[in-house]
Amino acid sequence: MFDATQEFAHALDRDDPLARFREEFYLQPGRIYLDGNSLGLLSRRAERSLGEIVESWKIRGIDGWTEGGHPWFYLSERLGALAAPLLGAEPPEVIVTGSTTVNLHQLLATFYRPAGRRTKILADELAFPSDIYAIAGQLRLRGLDPAEHLLRVPSRDGRTLEEEDILAAMTGEVAVAVLPTVLYRSGQLLDAGRIAAEARRKGVLLGLDASHSVGAVPHAFDEWGVDFAVWCGYKYLNGGPGAVGGLYVNRRHFGALPGLAGWFGSDKERQFDMEHEFAPAEGAGAYQIGTPHILSAAPLIGALEMFAEAGIGRLREKSLRLTEYMMRLIEHELAGMGFRIGNPREEERRGGHVALEHERAPGICRALKERGVVPDFRAPDVIRLAPAPLYVSFADVWEAVRRLKEIMTAREYRRYDNRRGVVA
Numbered sequence: 481m482f483d484a485t486q487e488f489a490h491a492l493d494r495d496d497p498l499a500r501f502r503e504e505f506y507l508q509p510g511r512i513y514l515d516g517n518s519l520g521l522l523s524r525r526a527e528r529s530l531g532e533i534v535e536s537w538k539i540r541g542i543d544g545w546t547e548g549g550h551p552w553f554y555l556s557e558r559l560g561a562l563a564a565p566l567l568g569a570e571p572p573e574v575i576v577t578g579s580t581t582v583n584l585h586q587l588l589a590t591f592y593r594p595a596g597r598r599t600k601i602l603a604d605e606l607a608f609p610s611d612i613y614a615i616a617g618q619l620r621l622r623g624l625d626p627a628e629h630l631l632r633v634p635s636r637d638g639r640t641l642e643e644e645d646i647l648a649a650m651t652g653e654v655a656v657a658v659l660p661t662v663l664y665r666s667g668q669l670l671d672a673g674r675i676a677a678e679a680r681r682k683g684v685l686l687g688l689d690a691s692h693s694v695g696a697v698p699h700a701f702d703e704w705g706v707d708f709a710v711w712c713g714y715k716y717l718n719g720g721p722g723a724v725g726g727l728y729v730n731r732r733h734f735g736a737l738p739g740l741a742g743w744f745g746s747d748k749e750r751q752f753d754m755e756h757e758f759a760p761a762e763g764a765g766a767y768q769i770g771t772p773h774i775l776s777a778a779p780l781i782g783a784l785e786m787f788a789e790a791g792i793g794r795l796r797e798k799s800l801r802l803t804e805y806m807m808r809l810i811e812h813e814l815a816g817m818g819f820r821i822g823n824p825r826e827e828e829r830r831g832g833h834v835a836l837e838h839e840r841a842p843g844i845c846r847a848l849k850e851r852g853v854v855p856d857f858r859a860p861d862v863i864r865l866a867p868a869p870l871y872v873s874f875a876d877v878w879e880a881v882r883r884l885k886e887i888m889t890a891r892e893y894r895r896y897d898n899r900r901g902v903v904a
């Protein structure tokens with residue numbers, strides 16, 4: 481059932497079992513924030529846990545590593561345990577550490593072992609650039625030419641990937657495949673379970689970049705048999721700018737020596753023995769490198785607590801309802817204005833954002849910001865609208881579409897250059 485009135489949006493909000501979480505976030509009056517897939521908002525709980533860590537530093541100094549409510553020495557493992565349910569993994573398989581790009585370097589340095597005919601790394605034509613740079617860098621470090629050893633699954637429509645094409649590209653020459661769970665631009669959700677099953681059957685190691693799905697879509701990494709994964713903490717997880725990311729290593733790989741070894745990958749009991757013989761931790765903790773960025777991890781304590789309370793199943797349900805509602809409103813209100821919905825429509829094929837395409841997308845994004853709606857722009861023509869289910873309401877979506885309609889009717893986008901800004 482759908483109706484385009486504001487009353488209907490309010491009725492949806494009244495029925496929303498997660499509505500109470502919105503009050504925990506710092507929302508600016510009149511502003512509608514739809515950029516939670518680039519940088520999630522600050523919650524009071526994240527602010528509090530950051531404050532607690534700062535306080536510990538203030539009063540304990542060095543003893544903060546082992547004392548206080550959140551001893552820093554164990555924080556990465558503790559956050560890994562809090563994140564594990566979001567990934568469908570067991571705590572020892574998940575560690576909160578590094579950033580997406582650094583973690584990808586680490587796991588390729590560890591698991592990419594070209595041998596015989598299997599020398600290639602498979603990615604895709606629509607991958608986030610940093611992943612491609614990391615893969616190419618790892619190839620060059622082994623003396624291999626990316627032009628020959630980096631394969632990219634082509635996109636048929638410039639927006640999405642076909643699982644068939646991915647499976648077909650997993651030949652006997654592929655050692656590792658690195659693929660996104662959700663594509664950063666179009667918001668397509670890949671069938672990672674199907675891809676993982678086929679990868680195992682074909683002897684290809686599968687690494688996933690879950691930056692655009694963690695906190696928005698449930699995962700079942702263990703059940704699917706994924707080999708490794710990486711993600712960031714600043715998008716749907718709301719860990720703050722530059723928040724520490726995370727990595728997953730399937731337990732069948734425990735014991736693999738880290739390609740980029742460092743002392744924080746040590747077994748905790750032995751780390752301070754200061755031996756030159758590396759004694760790695762048993763699980764994913766072994767793939768940490770140096771001293772953890774405690775201040776950039778601290779907000780995740782409070783932020784992840786909220787995910788545990790809300791439950792990723794309920795968050796996904798609300799996220800799907802929000803994006804469905806947004807698409808229906810867009811089609812109803814903005815028909816004939818040159819928009820195209822670029823993300824897949826089906827629930828099992830879309831992530832947490834709507835990819836609205838328009839030839840005047842950069843100017844429209846600026847006009848939206850001017851009117852208090854925060855989207856982001858991705859070249860060449862995508863307006864990304866991410867209604868993060870912890871803090872975006874149905875009434876927000878209704879109001880954002882109303883403002884967008886006014887912008888289009890008055891052609892306000894013509895006041896702006898049709899070019900992107902420095903960031904986006």
Ligand SMILES: Cc1ncc(COP(=O)(O)O)c(C=O)c1O
Pocket residue numbers: 579580581582608610611660664689691692712725
């Ligand atoms: C899919 C994806 N991969 C990798 C990155 C790079 O992450 P980072 O800069 O945290 O390494 C991003 C975002 O910046 C992303 O969206």
Ligand SMILES: Nc1c(O)cccc1C(=O)C[C@H](N)C(=O)O
Pocket residue numbers: 517518519664903
């Ligand atoms: N990591 C970012 C940054 O440092 C500045 C601005 C944006 C970002 C992002 O995360 C962008 C995001 N990965 C994307 O999906 O495009």
